Each structure stands twice: as structure tokens, then as C-alpha cells.
Amino acid sequence: xxxxxxxxxxxxxxxxxxxxxxxxxxxxxxxxxxxxxxxAILDLKDKIRLCDVCNNVTESNPCFICSDPARNAKQLCxxxxxxxxxxxxxxxxxxxxxxxxxxxxSPLQGIGPEQLxxxxxxxxxxxxxxxxxxxxxxxxxDGEATATYLSKLLKPLGVNVTxxxxxxxxxxxxxxxxxxxxxxxxxxxxxx
Amino acid sequence: xxxxxxxxxxxxxxxxxxxxxxxxxxxxxxxxxxxxxxxAILDLKDKIRLCDVCNNVTESNPCFICSDPARNAKQLCxxxxxxxxxxxxxxxxxxxxxxxxxxxxSPLQGIGPEQLxxxxxxxxxxxxxxxxxxxxxxxxxDGEATATYLSKLLKPLGVNVTxxxxxxxxxxxxxxxxxxxxxxxxxxxxxx
Numbered sequence: 262x263x264x265x266x267x268x269x270x271x272x273x274x275x276x277x278x279x280x281x282x283x284x285x286x287x288x289x290x291x292x293x294x295x296x297x298x299x300x301a302i303l304d305l306k307d308k309i310r311l312c313d314v315c316n317n318v319t320e321s322n323p324c325f326i327c328s329d330p331a332r333n334a335k336q337l338c339x340x341x342x343x344x345x346x347x348x349x350x351x352x353x354x355x356x357x358x359x360x361x362x363x364x365x366x367s368p369l370q371g372i373g374p375e376q377l378x379x380x381x382x383x384x385x386x387x388x389x390x391x392x393x394x395x396x397x398x399x400x401x402x403d404g405e406a407t408a409t410y411l412s413k414l415l416k417p418l419g420v421n422v423t424x425x426x427x428x429x430x431x432x433x434x435x436x437x438x439x440x441x442x443x444x445x446x447x448x449x450x451x452x453x
Numbered sequence: 454x455x456x457x458x459x460x461x462x463x464x465x466x467x468x469x470x471x472x473x474x475x476x477x478x479x480x481x482x483x484x485x486x487x488x489x490x491x492x493a494i495l496d497l498k499d500k501i502r503l504c505d506v507c508n509n510v511t512e513s514n515p516c517f518i519c520s521d522p523a524r525n526a527k528q529l530c531x532x533x534x535x536x537x538x539x540x541x542x543x544x545x546x547x548x549x550x551x552x553x554x555x556x557x558x559s560p561l562q563g564i565g566p567e568q569l570x571x572x573x574x575x576x577x578x579x580x581x582x583x584x585x586x587x588x589x590x591x592x593x594x595d596g597e598a599t600a601t602y603l604s605k606l607l608k609p610l611g612v613n614v615t616x617x618x619x620x621x622x623x624x625x626x627x628x629x630x631x632x633x634x635x636x637x638x639x640x641x642x643x644x645x
Contacts, residue, residue: 345627352636395642400621412645426641428618429592430634435537442622444544449618449641450587453604 262288314385316361316378318343326359333357335392337385339411341365341399349397357395360385365403366410372403374410382411386418393421400427454480506577508553508570510535518551525549527584529577531603533557533591541589549587552577557595558602564595566602574603578610585613592619 262284269280287295311317312324319325326332326346336357340346346359362377385391394415398404412422428446429438438446454476461472479487503509504516511517518524518538528549532538538551554569577583586607590596604614620638621630630638 340627342628348627348630348632348635349639351632352639353632354636355639395639396645397627397639399626400623401626408645422645423642424645425635425638426618426620426643427623427638428620428641430622430630431592431619431637432631432633433622434591434593435532435540435589436534438540438622439624440540440543440545441624443540443617444546445623446617446619447541447544447547447587447589449620449643450615451618451641453588453600453614453616 311361314381315359316343316363316381317346317359331356334390336395337391337393338395338397339382340397341404341407345397345399355395357393362398362407365398365401365407367403367406377407379411379414383414383418386415386420391420393423395423395425397425400425503553506573507551508535508555508573509538509551523548526582528587529583529585530587530589531574532589533596533599537589537591547587549585554590554599557590557593557599559595559598569599571603571606575606575610578607578612583612585615587615587617589617592617 265287266277266280266284269275269283270277275283308320309318310320310322312319312322312327314323314327317324317326321328333356336355337360338349338355338357339360339362340349341362341364343361343363346361349355349359360378360382362379362382364372364377366372366374366377386394394411396408396411398407408424412424415422426449427442428449429435429442435443457479458469458472458476461467461475462469467475500512501510502512502514504511504514504519506515506519509516509518513520525548528547529552530541530547530549531552531554532541533554533556535553535555538553541547541551552570552574554571554574556564556569558564558566558569578586586603588600588603590599600616604616607614618641619634620641621627621634627635
């Protein structure tokens with residue numbers, strides 16, 4: 262029991278209390294159901310891999326996005342993590358392809374360009390069909406540094422490099438938005 | 454006692470429990486201190502008024518911003534509420550003047566242009582020194598409708614009308630940003 266609790270505690274978002282609660286829940290659950298969970302966990306590790314083209318997590322290779330010929334091959338959106346693709350897909354407005362870096366530049370944490378999946382990115386951009394690279398790394402210090410780095414790296418290859426807009430989130434109230442964001446929203450203002 | 458609790462309950466953010474707690478606290482507090490609170494409340498109502506120029510709340514008229522000649526008279530930033538000025542001031546980057554509408558257009562709530570303080574806005578813009586009107590109404594449906602209305606009203610007077618940028622807030626993680634905001638961030642992307 263304590264071995265399971267120790268193992269569960271290492272998962273993100275699960276503290277000692279949750280781990281204990283899950284442990285006791287499994288004790289009460291029938292063997293069949295428990296075997297299903299265990300099998301699903303192992304299955305995930307065996308079947309899921311990274312797409313050779315975009316580095317997204319996938320069961321098939323290339324992934325379902327990279328193998329969809331209906332998408333716009335002129336646009337390539339760069340994100341830090343596989344989890345960043347879903348929110349962009351949910352907008353229903355972007356129809357280009359993606360590229361996952363698996364991180365962002367972070368000198369303090371010793372993460373340089375070699376630690377990111379940039380080699381197959383320059384390859385893709387060199388391929389000649391991409392016209393615009395949209396850098397959708399996070400609006401953080403590391404994400405911004407990565408955006409600047411990618412711009413310097415990719416513009417000489419003859420593509421437009423753009424950055425998603427920073428500003429006040431839709432539906433928010435200015436009164437509760439932090440001043441750094443408001444400063445960016447003021448800087449980024451546009452004629453209407 | 455119940456009269457005070459009823460009165461306190463009507464204040465924003467104070468529920469029946471908080472009202473009761475404040476009531477009992479006042480019972481235990483010395484008369485001098487209580488008189489101070491009561492005087493401060495009455496004082497606020499007597500001394501605070503709206504600035505004739507920008508409609509901000511103020512003790513002096515014109516307010517301390519409108520009477521500051523060091524500010525940039527070419528820029529005028531329009532906000533919905535007096536509380537929206539402070540977050541913009543905190544950025545330390547905007548040095549123009551302000552104009553408070555005291556609301557936003559909301560057909561559903563019966564708020565039209567007549568209910569907002571627009572009369573002295575067109576007067577100010579007609580004055581001739583303003584070159585850019587920055588619409589910093591909230592990034593909501595009402596705020597956007599107000600921005601569109603003001604653009605149509607003020608552009609014929611010969612000024613540039615701009616809107617603060619909507620996008621992902623600084624320091625956030627794309628994974629936790631709603632899709633409407635991400636869609637706006639993608640739309641508003643800029644070359645880097």
C-alpha cells in the first residue's frame with residue numbers, strides 16, 4: 262500500500278492526501294477494473310510516441326494533424342508543449358500545421374537550443390512550402406526569449422515570423438488585469 | 454444593531470455574515486474610533502465629486518490628472534469606470550489624459566449613448582489638441598460595442614481612434630487561456 266501511495270504522489274497534482282484516497286479506493290475496487298487501469302497506463306507508454314514531423318505525441322506516425330492534407334501548408338505554428346496544440350485547435354480558426362519544441366529556452370535552467378527540437382524545425386522550414394511561422398510559445402520570459410531566437414534563426418530562411426498578440430484577455434475587467442499586461446495592451450493598440 | 458447589519462449588507466462584497474461580524478466589532482470598539490469611521494463615510498460623500506473635464510472622482514476640480522500640465526495633451530484614453538484609471542497609471546508608461554464614461558453601451562440593459570458621459574468627450578476632442586483617442590473600455594461585448602460606437606463618432610472629428618490589444622496575458626500559460634482569447638491573440642499576431 263505505501264509503495265503505491267509513494268508512486269502516486271510523484272504524479273503532478275496529486276499530494277499525499279489524494280494519493281492515500283486513491284490507494285484506499287483501489288483497495289475497494291474489483292480486480293477487473295484495477296487491471297484495466299494498470300493496462301491502460303502501460304499501454305500508453307508502449308503505444309504513444311512522438312510524431313517524426315511535428316514532435317506532437319501520437320499513436321500513429323506521422324500524427325493525425327501532419328497526415329491531414331486538407332490543412333494549410335503555408336502556415337506553421339510553433340508551441341512549447343503538446344498540450345498547447347489543443348487550445349489553439351479549439352479556436353477552430355487556425356488550419357495550418359504545428360511544431361512542438363518540448364520546452365523553451367531557459368539559460369537559468371540550462372536549456373539551450375540543443376535541448377529543444379529545433380533540428381527538424383529548420384528542416385521543415387527549409388522545405389520551401391512554409392511561408393509564415395507563428396511563434397505561439399508562452400507569453401513568459403522564456404517563451405519570449407525563444408520567440409526572439411526563432412525569429413533570428415528562421416527569417417534568413419525566407420519566411421515571415423510572427424508572434425501571437427499579448428494583451429487583455431477577452432471578457433476580463435481592466436480593474437483586475439496586471440499592469441505588465443495592460444502595458445502590452447497599450448503598446449499593441451490598433452486603429453479601429 | 455439589525456439596522457446597521459441591514460445597511461452594511463447592501464455594500465458590495467459584504468454578505469450577512471460579514472455584516473454581522475462588523476456589527477459586533479463596532480460594539481466592542483471605542484466611541485472615538487467609531488465616530489472617525491462615520492465621519493470619514495460622510496466626508497467622502499460631501500467632498501468627492503466628478504471632475505468636470507474627465508469625469509473621474511476627485512476632491513479638487515479639475516482633478517489632479519487634468520490639472521497636470523506635464524502630461525501629453527495629444528493622447529486621450531477612454532475608460533469605463535474611475536477604477537480603470539489606476540491600473541493604467543500603474544504601468545507608468547501612459548502619460549496622456551483620461552476620460553471616464555461611467556459605463557458602457559448595453560442595449561440589453563437599456564444603456565445608450567445618452568446614459569454615458571459622451572457630451573464633454575466630443576467637446577474635448579473638438580478642442581483640437583487631441584490627436585489620438587485610445588479606447589480602453591473593457592474587452593467585453595459591451596466594451597467592444599462602445600469602442601465601435603466611439604470610433605464612428607470621433608474619427609469624423611479628425612482624430613486617430615485606437616483600441617488596446619486583446620491577447621494572451623503576460624506570464625500566462627497557453628494551456629489555461631480560453632479559446633476566444635487565443636483566437637484574438639492569433640488574429641492580432643505581429644511580425645517579430
